[in-house]
Amino acid sequence: MxxxxxxxxxxxxxxxxxxxxxxxxxxxxxxxxxxxxxxxxxxxxxxxxxxxxxxxxxxxxxxxxxxxxxxxxxxxxxxxxxxxxxxxxxxxxxxxxxxxxxxxxxxxxxxxxxxxxxxxxxxxxxxxxxxxxxxxxxxxxxxxxxxxxxxxxxxxxxxxxxxxxxxxxxxxxxxxxxxxxxxxxxxxxxxxxxxxxxxxxxxxxxxxxxxGRSAATLAIGKRAFNEQIEEPLSVAYALAAKAMVDNLAEADSSEGIAAFLEKRQPHWSA
Structure with missing residues (x-):
């Protein structure tokens, strides 16, 4: 079947x-x-x-x-x-x-x-x-x-x-x-x-x-959490670090940080 x-x-x-x-x-x-x-x-x-x-x-x-x-x-x-x-x-x-x-x-x-x-x-x-x-x-x-x-x-x-x-x-x-x-x-x-x-x-x-949060950021974060949570500490940190690097490459990350520094609401891409 x-x-x-x-x-x-x-x-x-x-x-x-x-x-x-x-x-x-x-x-x-x-x-x-x-x-x-x-x-x-x-x-x-x-x-x-x-x-x-x-x-x-x-x-x-x-x-x-x-x-x-x-x-x-x-x-x-x-x-x-x-x-x-x-x-x-x-x-x-x-x-x-x-x-x-x-x-x-x-x-x-x-x-x-x-x-x-x-x-x-x-x-x-x-x-x-x-x-x-x-x-x-x-x-x-x-x-x-x-x-x-x-x-x-x-x-x-x-x-x-x-x-x-x-x-x-x-x-x-x-x-x-x-x-x-x-x-x-x-x-x-x-x-x-x-x-x-x-x-x-x-x-x-x-x-x-x-x-109301960035959809791209939520997707990256959820995937990274589930990938690393059952791994040994060194592997978990490597996976999490890569996820954060990938996240920083996203337009929403640039916009979110800029909005925080400029004390305004962010405008997410999606």
Whole structure:
């Protein structure tokens, strides 16, 4: 099974654009925005479209209903056990596609902010950890609960283990328990907690602020951070130094420094 992702479906994910801020809302509240194959493919296509859209500067990722996402669609997974190969090909496909989605978020040259109300569990928690920033309503809950159903959350740990400490990530996966928003903030999984129902508004406000920065500078900075963060110190500094040299060669850097020295607002190229 190597078919390309299906075209984006507005029935699964809604897109709203406002002054450079793109809000993607998972719109399958009846199944808690489960990351079935169609939902994953729709998100992959949506992020690819955003990557090509010069007007899109920052992305906010939200979920309709009681969850950002409750993770993979277990009914879909279980149904494929009836395939001739007992689901092996489908399971390889969906795990590969899910990894493609998470990496697309990290590789997107624009910041992505998760707005979390309700639950974000398993691959849904992975989605939050893959975003650059996350705002959580105080009633939000996070978990890697796969261990309770005999399916250890190995893939979600790739993202979660890079967002929080190793011991915190392993505790989440080994216990499977629900973590309150305040605990997620202390662990570094989310940036801050806001009153319930305010996560989307706060994420959009943060996105609007970031959207006012140089798009070229944001792209360089995000890429450099993600390239160096897992490297040894000497390699990390070499990567970061090159990124800053590249950044200094950009017109926006010259304009930004000049504006600071001249005590005026900068005029970005894009």
């Amino acid at each position: 190597t078919a390309s992702p299906a075209p984006a479906s507005p029935e699964l994910v809604r897109r709203e654009d406002d002054s450079g801020v793109v809000t993607l809302t998972l719109a399958q509240s009846r199944n808690r925005n489960a990351l079935g194959l169609a939902m994953i493919d729709t998100l992959i296509v949506a992020f690819a479209d955003i990557a090509r859209d010069k007007a899109a500067r920052v992305v906010v990722l939200a979920g309709e209903g009681p969850a950002l996402s409750a993770g993979h669609d277990l009914r879909e997974i279980q149904a494929h056990r009836n395939d001739p190969d007992r689901g092996q090909a489908f399971y390889e496909l969906i795990m590969t596609r899910c990894a493609t989605l998470m990496q697309a978020i990290v590789a997107l040259p624009k910041p992505v902010i998760a707005a979390v109300e309700g639950v974000a569990t398993a691959a849904g928690c992975q989605l939050v950890a893959s975003c650059d920033l996350a705002i959580a309503g105080e009633a939000a809950r996070f978990a890697l609960p796969g261990v309770a159903i005999g399916l250890f959350c190995s893939s979600p740990l790739v993202a979660v283990g890079r967002a929080v400490s190793r011991k915190a990530a392993m505790e989440m996966a080994l216990t499977g328990r629900l973590y309150a928003a305040a605990e997620a903030e202390r662990m570094g999984l989310v940036n801050r907690v806001v009153p319930a129902g305010r996560a989307l508004a706060e994420a959009r406000a943060l996105a609007a602020d970031i959207a």
